[in-house]
Amino acid sequence: xxxxxxxxxxxxxxxxxxxxxxxxxxxxxxxxxxxxxxxxxxxxxxxxxxxxxxxxxxxxxxxxxxxxxxxxxxxxxxxxxxxxxxxxxxxxxxxxxxxxxxxxxxxxxxxxxxxxxxxxxxxxxxxxxxxxxxxxxxxxxxxxxxxxxxxxxxxxxxxxxxxxxxxxxxxxxxxxxxxxxxxxxxxxxxxxxxxxxxxxxx
Amino acid sequence: xxxxxxxxxxxxxxxxxxxxxxxxxxxxxxxxxxxxxxxxxxxxxxxxxxxxxxxxxxxxxxxxxxxxxxxxxxxxxxxxxxxxxxxxxxxxxxxxxxxxxxxxxxxxxxxxxxxxxxxxxxxxxxxxxxxxxxxxxxxxxxxxxxxxxxxxxxxxxxxxxxxxxxxxxxxxxxxxxxxxxxxxxxxxxxxxxxxxxxxxxxxxxxxxxxxxxxxxxxxxxxxxxxxxxxxxxxxxxxxxxxxxxxxxxxxxxxxxxxxxxxxxxxxxxxxxxxxxxxxxxxxxxxxxxxxxxxxxxxxxxxxxxxxxxxxxxxxxxxxxxxxxxxxxxxxxxxxxxxxxxxxxxxxxxxxxxxxxxxxxxxxxxxxxxxxxxxxxxxxxxxxxxxxxxxxxxxxxxxxxxxxxxxxxxxxxxxxxxxxxxxxxxxxxxxxxxxxxxxxxxxxxxxxxxxxxxxxxxxxxxxxxxxxxxxxxxxxxxxxxxxxxxxxxxxxxxxxxxxxxxxxxxxxxxxxxxxxxxxxxxxxxxxxxxxxxxxxx
Numbered sequence: 067x068x069x070x071x072x073x074x075x076x077x078x079x080x081x082x083x084x085x086x087x088x089x090x091x092x093x094x095x096x097x098x099x100x101x102x103x104x105x106x107x108x109x110x111x112x113x114x115x116x117x118x119x120x121x122x123x124x125x126x127x128x129x130x131x132x133x134x135x136x137x138x139x140x141x142x143x144x145x146x147x148x149x150x151x152x153x154x155x156x157x158x159x160x161x162x163x164x165x166x167x168x169x170x171x172x173x174x175x176x177x178x179x180x181x182x183x184x185x186x187x188x189x190x191x192x193x194x195x196x197x198x199x200x201x202x203x204x205x206x207x208x209x210x211x212x213x214x215x216x217x218x219x220x221x222x223x224x225x226x227x228x229x230x231x232x233x234x235x236x237x238x239x240x241x242x243x244x245x246x247x248x249x250x251x252x253x254x255x256x257x258x259x260x261x262x263x264x265x266x267x268x
Numbered sequence: 269x270x271x272x273x274x275x276x277x278x279x280x281x282x283x284x285x286x287x288x289x290x291x292x293x294x295x296x297x298x299x300x301x302x303x304x305x306x307x308x309x310x311x312x313x314x315x316x317x318x319x320x321x322x323x324x325x326x327x328x329x330x331x332x333x334x335x336x337x338x339x340x341x342x343x344x345x346x347x348x349x350x351x352x353x354x355x356x357x358x359x360x361x362x363x364x365x366x367x368x369x370x371x372x373x374x375x376x377x378x379x380x381x382x383x384x385x386x387x388x389x390x391x392x393x394x395x396x397x398x399x400x401x402x403x404x405x406x407x408x409x410x411x412x413x414x415x416x417x418x419x420x421x422x423x424x425x426x427x428x429x430x431x432x433x434x435x436x437x438x439x440x441x442x443x444x445x446x447x448x449x450x451x452x453x454x455x456x457x458x459x460x461x462x463x464x465x466x467x468x469x470x471x472x473x474x475x476x477x478x479x480x481x482x483x484x485x486x487x488x489x490x491x492x493x494x495x496x497x498x499x500x501x502x503x504x505x506x507x508x509x510x511x512x513x514x515x516x517x518x519x520x521x522x523x524x525x526x527x528x529x530x531x532x533x534x535x536x537x538x539x540x541x542x543x544x545x546x547x548x549x550x551x552x553x554x555x556x557x558x559x560x561x562x563x564x565x566x567x568x569x570x571x572x573x574x575x576x577x578x579x580x581x582x583x584x585x586x587x588x589x590x591x592x593x594x595x596x597x598x599x600x601x602x603x604x605x606x607x608x609x610x611x612x613x614x615x616x617x618x619x620x621x622x623x624x625x626x627x628x629x630x631x632x633x634x635x636x637x638x639x640x641x642x643x644x645x646x647x648x649x650x651x652x653x654x655x656x657x658x659x660x661x662x663x664x665x666x667x668x669x670x671x672x673x674x675x676x677x678x679x680x681x682x683x684x685x686x687x688x689x690x691x692x693x694x695x696x697x698x699x700x701x702x703x704x705x706x707x708x709x710x711x712x713x714x715x716x717x718x719x720x721x722x723x724x725x726x727x728x729x730x731x732x733x734x735x736x737x738x739x740x741x742x743x744x745x746x747x748x749x750x751x752x753x754x755x756x757x758x759x760x761x762x763x764x765x766x767x768x769x770x771x772x773x774x775x776x777x778x779x780x781x782x783x784x785x786x787x788x789x790x791x792x793x794x795x796x797x798x799x800x801x802x803x804x
Contacts (some may be wrong), residue, residue, distance in 0.1 A: 249344060253349070
């Protein structure tokens with residue numbers, strides 16, 4: 067007999083901030099390989115600081131020790147972890163999120179907060195309602211587009227929009243609107259615009 | 269954002285018109301030139317006409333590499349990286365406050381500010397400018413895609429010469445008939461129509477539809493009299509005519525012959541001979557004497573020698589005059605003075621339509637009849653007007669003379685010799701104005717064209733025709749685009765004296781309006797009868 071699942075929390079706590087600056091924060095996931103998808107909207111700190119996941123890394127906890135290949139005799143990949151339970155303690159998954167807005171009282175602001183979230187703030191994945199509310203305005207796209215980011219910004223923007231679209235009742239309408247916001251931002255960069263548009267095409 | 273918002277003003281000048289960037293959700297294809305838009309400025313509301321529509325991009329790369337691989341991308345790009353632009357010519361400004369509304373529309377002296385909102389003109393906007401149908405205003409048509417009536421102030425209209433232009437088959441005759449009915453209905457003037465193509469008297473033809481439509485006499489009854497040059501033709505067509513017009517030889521003047529130089533194929537010496545002979549024989553007898561002249565006769569030879577007229581010129585002249593004499597309405601002695609008869613009718617406020625019968629399309633007949641009759645009628649009007657001025661009495665009722673194929677009378681070569689040239693230039697001094705109907709306006713002298721108060725023009729193809737119709741008009745370039753894009757039928761551009769601003773209209777449905785015309789006439793008749801019953 068199955069029990070009822072526990073009530074879904076409004077936001078899922080997934081990670082903890084380990085480095086914070088005005089324009090971005092880095093968080094370590096509680097579970098190895100359980101980083102939020104690229105482009106998803108997360109929030110950290112109090113009041114909420116919103117970020118878009120732009121870069122996920124899984125690496126050795128000790129930068130001096132590179133992981134070794136261990137699966138030569140294993141039946142499958144999961145077997146590798148089963149046979150080497152220490153791996154989940156030696157490896158960790160972190161992600162970076164570009165700050166795209168914050169909450170000020172009841173209002174959502176689509177620009178950088180006065181302060182970044184504290185280190186050790188909890189990081190939550192925003193539920194669809196919150197994603198829909200935040201992406202009512204697409205002003206944050208300019209922050210993403212113009213961030214001096216090493217990450218593939220266009221891919222992040224496309225992923226972010228694809229995910230946000232899921233939270234909107236009319237996906238196509240949302241995506242066309244988003245495309246129209248991007249077009250003037252990418253003035254003179256037709257190829258880039260085209261790339262993003264082909265990636266968000268419904 | 270209001271529902272009918274089109275875009276915003278982004279650039280422009282008073283002389284060149286303003287540029288309007290269309291909002292991304294507004295389709296360029298629905299914005300035709302010739303339509304009206306309202307620009308909501310900060311203090312003034314501007315009414316302007318769309319004179320051009322263009323496609324713009326913010327990025328030149330788009331034109332060379334159009335990113336239209338799929339519908340989604342095209343949808344995103346359109347309105348953002350690419351957008352539509354309207355060129356709008358502001359025509360009138362209406363003050364936003366109560367005083368401004370009371371003052372009504374004014375000529376534009378400035379342009380709306382940057383980013384002023386632009387919306388489509390509503391029926392009310394147009395109505396404010398073109399008024400409602402009343403005792404002065406006559407409903408002639410509707411603006412494009414609107415039900416509002418565009419009305420002409422006819423008493424104002426008839427104070428100047430007016431022109432109806434357009435290629436054949438565009439609807440000139442229908443509109444002219446409509447204007448004549450309006451002028452009669454509103455009592456703006458009394459009309460004399462030289463009906464070269466037998467279209468205005470009893471019935472007219474409906475080109476293309478192969479049926480006939482009622483003309484003035486059928487609709488307005490006793491207020492119209494049909495005169496004819498060719499009784500037989502009128503009888504055959506079952507037109508009841510009121511009088512037959514004859515022109516006596518004594519009524520033809522040397523100037524008339526000069527005017528007919530081209531159609532009669534006369535040489536310059538032959539024309540000069542006419543003047544010499546007229547001096548010799550007298551103005552009333554010259555034509556009769558010339559036609560009787562026997563060139564073989566010794567006495568005649570002596571006379572010609574004395575007048576220094578070469579034999580060849582005489583032969584040329586005779587050939588021409590014989591051609592003239594073959595016109596059936598030209599008789600040695602007219603039974604009665606047609607001019608007097610016409611003036612009598614006009615004096616009683618009865619409108620006269622002169623049918624040409626079989627002389628339909630005959631330019632010799634047209635020029636001769638129109639010129640000889642009009643000269644005398646104008647003469648009489650001049651006397652009446654001067655007399656009225658001298659005695660401080662009311663001047664005669666304004667007279668509107670309608671002529672078709674106006675380029676025959678008003679071209680550059682003959683304009684100085686025809687009475688029509690004089691009327692066109694002196695304007696309404698003697699209460700006589702012209703309504704000229706023509707399909708080749710390039711044939712009309714520029715000076716005359718610039719004197720024309722209100723021009724109504726249907727589609728014209730020829731560049732020179734278009735240029736000439738727009739002579740002396742500001743913003744010629746913009747109107748030219750509008751004019752060139754008119755539909756082949758029933759759409760016309762009205763501009764000038766009697767309308768507050770240029771407007772493209774679809775002509776009122778003539779056949780559906782019989783009822784209204786007839787009702788207006790019937791009400792008037794009943795009122796008259798009632799008055800007669802009351803007062804005996």
